[in-house]
Amino acid sequence: MATITIDDRQYTVEEGRNLIDAAADLGIDIPHFCYHPGLAPDGNCRMCLTEMEIRPGQFGIVTSCTIRIKDGMNFRFNSPAVLDNRKGIMEFLLINHPLDCPWCDQAGECKLQDHSFDHGRGHSRFVETKRVPPKKDLGPHITLYTTRCILCQRCTRFCDEITGTSELGVVQMGSKSEIATFEGVPLDNKMSANVADICPVGALVTKDFLYKPRIWHYEKVNTLCPGCATGCNTTLEVLHQKIYRTRPRHNEAVNGHWMCDEGRFCYHDWQDADRLQSPLKRVDGELRQVTWPDAMDAAVSGIRSVLDGEGDSAMGVVGSSMATNEENYLLSKLGKEAFGSSTTGLNRKPDGEAWTSKSGFRIAADKAPNSRGAGDMLGADSLDDILRGIGDGTIRGLYVLGGDIGQTLPPEVAEAFGKLDFLVVHDVRLSDLADLADVVFPGAIPFEKNGTMTNAQGRVQRLNPAFPQAGGAREDGAILGYVGQRMGIEMGGTDPAEILEEISGRVEGYGGLTYDLVGDQGVMKGGEEPSEAAGG
Amino acid sequence: MAAALEILTADPTAGADPGDIDAYIAGGGYGAVRKALKSMSQAELIEEINASGIKGRGGAGFSTGMKWNLCADRYPRYLCANADESEPGSFKDRLLLETKPHQIVEGMIITCYALGINLGYIYIRGEFFQIIDQMEAALEDARKHGFLGADILDTGFDLELYVHPGAGAYICGEETGLIESLEGNRPYPRLKPPYFPAAIGLWGQPTIVNNVETMAQIATIVDMGAEAYKEIGSEEDTTGPRLFGLCGHVKNPGIYEYDSGVTLRELIYDAAGGIRDDNRLKGVIPGGISAPILTPEEIDTPMGFGALGKLGSMGGTGGIIVMDETTSMVDALLNASSFAAHESCGQCTPCREGVPWMNDILRRIQNGKGREEDLDLLLDICKQIHGHTVCVFGQAPGVWPVRTILVKYWPEFRACIERKELVVLPVDESYLRPDQYEHIPPLPGNFRLKAEEADAAG
Incomplete structure (x- = not known):
């Protein structure tokens, strides 16, 4: 730790920390545009200039973003020289900036707007003609409103330092400088949309979030990306039960400040999916919509007939890597206590492409968010035991959690499931899996769930619902609880926080975990330290 | 009226093509290199430049000796001779580049020897395309005569010098902009601190960036000796x-x-x-x-x-x-x-x-x-x-x-x-x-x- 002086008051801060970040820790805002904690400092915007004691009694102007805290440093954040500079920089940045805040999507979260309000002058002294460079289509996700750009170069540094793809650069010189791509090489990398997040103004915007409702109307929900086993921390922006935007939420141990484009935009697939509106029951070989009590009766009597006819071990359970730890735990409990079954399985997604950025940000090959947690809850990480049981005739019925909008069943699994006497499925749409079932319960998608998931590193993290379950769907935990009750066992509460407490007493590695402990940054299960942080 | 001097404006090739290395050597050229490499130690050379009181000719008037002394004790070190002359109203570097290419090369060899540098660049303004060709030729001639390359004059000192054509911008003459340009980047000047490329410069290594006239003057100092050189002008004014x-x-x-x-x-x-x-x-x-x-x-x-x-x-x-x-x-x-x-x-x-x-x-x-x-x-x-x-x-x-x-x-x-x-x-x-x-x-x-x-x- 180091003791520093700011405007004649002493503070204790972390040695070696960047001055802007150290001041932010103390609740002091040093206005800046080009500095971003996820990128190397560049010092080009000149907004963060403060005065530092260079020799005893003598202060000089320095860029806060390049200062690393050392013991005894002495700063002036509010001297006339500092305040005059801020006013000057604001004037310079605004002379060519269009006053199109009324239709700019950045309005409300624009640093230029905020700092203009705090440090700018009320009127313009600029009577010349503004520069009006045309807007540019930079790539599949990003448009550049060139007039709004303040050339802080966060975006070019992102492409240089984080993705290493360097699609963006500056062309021309001086006041004609513009952010641009090379001809024929669009901004098209796996993380391209992050440049819109870090753009301090409305210059870089995603095509996905263009001309949308004002940002202050949204409810912000902190949750996880369901796109892969990295488990990027995200914030959803939700209005009228609809997600409008996903943005990465800073978690140094997981995703840093970033997320991939696939994960960012995957909410469309989920939210636009053709969801099941009610439970389904097979009648005369066809799935028909039925009421909840009907479906429940059918499920319970079907399970009973398997158990009665074939014995306890004839019902197996198959968990889902799309479902939360709590749901998978309840399923495993249902299997053990109601079915008396010890055969469990996990229906894994086939691996996709893994990718690691220059900075170390990872996209996992496992495209499901909770394979690790589901495996921990079920004590199984594949369908091997289940398929063997079906093959040798010891398993005659299955209770399967589905829940993936994208998945198709491999032919051998579909064939095996087709041999069963009775199949209960939770799913979110009429999938290959649901197609084989005798009873289908409409479950929730990850954006509707409350619970925890365990990412590939073994980090247990919180999932929060953006909106209630669509249509006639229910939370999977509640469905499992009701089935258990009808089967005559004590399932306990179905509140995920309570279930996690139960898990913490029973599942190895989850000891002592509570919602509070998991918090919004997650915690490593079993107190393990991650072998390598995935963020970058 | 002060008397006009004829030191830098002297014609060492006696009317021959300024690029003619044989004529240059016949007129006493590369004598400074021989003197420096054969009879002076690195420390003696640095002391000589310090004693001469020369201020750099790039414009800021910063003491050349002091700049050299700031060179961090790390290797490799690099030399960049700054020939990106583009200040409106200035054309003295151009004259030297056109009439004294070998004197500049001499100065660069001496500087590199003094500071233990084995690789140097001469960054020439892009618009000086004729000079770029002439300078390339001068370096080639110097190489052929054994003033560049391995084991120069049997002293065990190795040196390569390269011409780097400038990117056509005034800012490339700013020393850290020049270094960025040499590295293949936009010539955005670097943030200070570090204040001097002598601490962290080209490829992150200690780098001396000197104006080409300064380079030519280094040869003059070695030729004349610091004592005689100091007699001209004054310490304060250079x-x-x-x-x-x-x-x-x-x-x-x-x-x-x-x-x-x-x-x-x-x-x-x-x-x-x-x-x-x-x-x-x-x-x-x-x-x-x-x-x-x-x-x-x-x-x-x-x-x-x-x-x-x-x-x-x-x-x-x-x-x-x-x-x-x-x-x-x-x-x-x-x-x-x-x-x-x-x-x-x-x-x-x-x-x-x-x-x-x-x-x-x-x-x-x-x-x-x-x-x-x-x-x-x-x-x-x-x-x-x-x-x-x-x-x-x-x-x-x-x-x-x-x-x-x-x-x-x-x-x-x-x-x-x-x-x-x-x-x-x-x-x-x-x-x-x-x-x-x-x-x-x-x-x-x-x-x-x-x-x-x-x-x-x-």
Whole structure:
């Protein structure tokens, strides 16, 4: 730790920390545009200039973003020289900036707007003609409103330092400088949309979030990306039960400040999916919509007939890597206590492409968010035991959690499931899996769930619902609880926080975990330290 | 009248092609290299340069010996000879590059030997394409004669020198911009600290960036010996010969070699033969466009770095721009400002936005559309840029000409605004007298009207 002086008051801060970040820790805002904690400092915007004691009694102007805290440093954040500079920089940045805040999507979260309000002058002294460079289509996700750009170069540094793809650069010189791509090489990398997040103004915007409702109307929900086993921390922006935007939420141990484009935009697939509106029951070989009590009766009597006819071990359970730890735990409990079954399985997604950025940000090959947690809850990480049981005739019925909008069943699994006497499925749409079932319960998608998931590193993290379950769907935990009750066992509460407490007493590695402990940054299960942080 | 010198302007090839290495050697060329490598240790050479009292000829007048001493104790080290001469009004490097390519190579070899450098670059302004070819040829010839390559003159010292064509921007002459350009990047000057490339430079290694004239002078120092060299000029104003390039409204524009004690009046009226058509002098920029202008009352100053510094101006590159009574100072400033607006690299906000804004305002004033508040606005913009930029560009060609020409020729600017047209006032009415403005040290170009103070007080 180091003791520093700011405007004649002493503070204790972390040695070696960047001055802007150290001041932010103390609740002091040093206005800046080009500095971003996820990128190397560049010092080009000149907004963060403060005065530092260079020799005893003598202060000089320095860029806060390049200062690393050392013991005894002495700063002036509010001297006339500092305040005059801020006013000057604001004037310079605004002379060519269009006053199109009324239709700019950045309005409300624009640093230029905020700092203009705090440090700018009320009127313009600029009577010349503004520069009006045309807007540019930079790539599949990003448009550049060139007039709004303040050339802080966060975006070019992102492409240089984080993705290493360097699609963006500056062309021309001086006041004609513009952010641009090379001809024929669009901004098209796996993380391209992050440049819109870090753009301090409305210059870089995603095509996905263009001309949308004002940002202050949204409810912000902190949750996880369901796109892969990295488990990027995200914030959803939700209005009228609809997600409008996903943005990465800073978690140094997981995703840093970033997320991939696939994960960012995957909410469309989920939210636009053709969801099941009610439970389904097979009648005369066809799935028909039925009421909840009907479906429940059918499920319970079907399970009973398997158990009665074939014995306890004839019902197996198959968990889902799309479902939360709590749901998978309840399923495993249902299997053990109601079915008396010890055969469990996990229906894994086939691996996709893994990718690691220059900075170390990872996209996992496992495209499901909770394979690790589901495996921990079920004590199984594949369908091997289940398929063997079906093959040798010891398993005659299955209770399967589905829940993936994208998945198709491999032919051998579909064939095996087709041999069963009775199949209960939770799913979110009429999938290959649901197609084989005798009873289908409409479950929730990850954006509707409350619970925890365990990412590939073994980090247990919180999932929060953006909106209630669509249509006639229910939370999977509640469905499992009701089935258990009808089967005559004590399932306990179905509140995920309570279930996690139960898990913490029973599942190895989850000891002592509570919602509070998991918090919004997650915690490593079993107190393990991650072998390598995935963020970058 | 100070006597003209003929040291750097001497013709070592006796009329032969300046690139002819055999003629150069016949005239005593590469003697300095032999002397340095064969008879002097590295420490002795560094001491010799320190003792010579030479100040770098790039414009800032920074002690070359001190720059060398700042070199961090890490290897490899690199040398960059800066031949990106593009300061308006300056053409002395060009003369040396054209007439003394081998003397520059000599200086570079000696510098590299002294500092333990095995790889050097000569960064030549892109527009000097002919010079680039000549310099390539000179390096090739030096290589053939064993002055470059492995085991030079059997001393065990290895050195390679390369020509690097510049990227066609003024900012490439800023030493850290030059290094970025050499590395293949946009020539955005680097953040300070580190203040000197001698600590962290090219590829992160200690790097000496010296002007090409300085390189040529290094050979001269070794040739003459520091004792003799020191006799020329003075420690404060810089020792050794200086090249002054006179251009503008003089009868005989060209490069003249004097010691730094020569006065501006002597250079204009004696060396360059006076003003064209025997017109009256209106103003003179003493060292490239960035050097703050001097009025006719200030031309009896010696041309040393120290002497000009006392006037709030600077020695700069020694490129002297002379303006006669027909010149509109609004035009002159607009010209300087257009250059700055065009050449601002665009990296940092104050320079990128402020310098072109001032250019717009000046163009408006030239067009007779100046407003009452414009002159104060210009000075205010200067204040907002000054000291707030990444590199010195924002203030040197960006702010200093505006601040000094505007303050010193205030009446002419006022007249343009009041009469709503471009006005050229008679010389005597066009500028303020030294008691009407003041310079605020330590930086050059920081002028303000004394009337301002009175206005503020009253």
